[in-house]
Amino acid sequence: MITHVVSFRWKPETTAEQIALIKQALDTLPAAIADIVSYQCGPDVGAHGPANFDFAIVATFENIDGWRTYDAHPEHDRVRSETVRPWIAERAAVQFES
Amino acid sequence: MITHVVSFRWKPETTAEQIALIKQALDTLPAAIADIVSYQCGPDVGAHGPANFDFAIVATFENIDGWRTYDAHPEHDRVRSETVRPWIAERAAVQFES
Numbered sequence: 001m002i003t004h005v006v007s008f009r010w011k012p013e014t015t016a017e018q019i020a021l022i023k024q025a026l027d028t029l030p031a032a033i034a035d036i037v038s039y040q041c042g043p044d045v046g047a048h049g050p051a052n053f054d055f056a057i058v059a060t061f062e063n064i065d066g067w068r069t070y071d072a073h074p075e076h077d078r079v080r081s082e083t084v085r086p087w088i089a090e091r092a093a094v095q096f097e098s
Numbered sequence: 099m100i101t102h103v104v105s106f107r108w109k110p111e112t113t114a115e116q117i118a119l120i121k122q123a124l125d126t127l128p129a130a131i132a133d134i135v136s137y138q139c140g141p142d143v144g145a146h147g148p149a150n151f152d153f154a155i156v157a158t159f160e161n162i163d164g165w166r167t168y169d170a171h172p173e174h175d176r177v178r179s180e181t182v183r184p185w186i187a188e189r190a191a192v193q194f195e196s
Contacts, residue, residue: 003138005103005154007190040101042194047162048169056103056192058156064145071146092105092190094154096140 001037002061003098004070007053009090018087019043019055025083026057032075035066053092060098067095099135100159101196102168105151107188116185117141117153123181124155130173133164151190158196165193 010019023041030039041057061067070076108117121139128137139155159165168174 002143003140003154003156005105005156007103007105007192040194040196042101042196044192044194045100045162047165047193048191051191053190053192056101056194058101058103058196064143067145090190092151092188093146093149094105094142094151095145096138096142096154098138098140098156 001098002064002067002095004057004059004061004067005092005094005096006057007092008055008084008088010054010087011089014054014087022055022084022087025079029070029076029079033070033073035061035069035073037061037066053090064095099196100162100165100193102155102157102159102165102191102193104155104189104191106153106182106186106190108152108185109187112152112185120153120182120185123177127168127174127177131168131171133159133167133171135159135164151188162193 026041030036037060039059043055044052061070124139128134135158137157139153141153142150159168
């Protein structure tokens, strides 16, 4: 299996409403992309203070080719470019064997 | 549930042997800390190039108090301070409801 992790810091002007729309858009991806085995995302709960990033996605795939299909999928690309990317200040991504 | 995500970039001088020791040390934590429900970690597989971070941990807990116990646990503190922290260049952490 491959676990895919992405953490984001949002731009300071990002509103709570925008973050809710980001989560809503991301949560449509598992139904649109069959290669996704599991998918969870959400805003940081605030237990660790401002050193934390603001939001994370954790998704799993059978193998790295499943991740590649997801990464290049047109629906992923649409959500990423229309809803997520405009608000990204920092991004930290890793894919690891799990 | 709470999902805890941490991604790291290691200092440039960090060797593959050191990264293997980091993973080995982190993988002892689930047996030492009962509050951990699931725990996986590993080095980035290199599918996305140098924009990625180098290593990630994904762990789950029943609730945020489970995460707090883990975060403050002496064995976690020992592994963190002796084996992981000396090699950290950048760190991105999030805890989210899952």
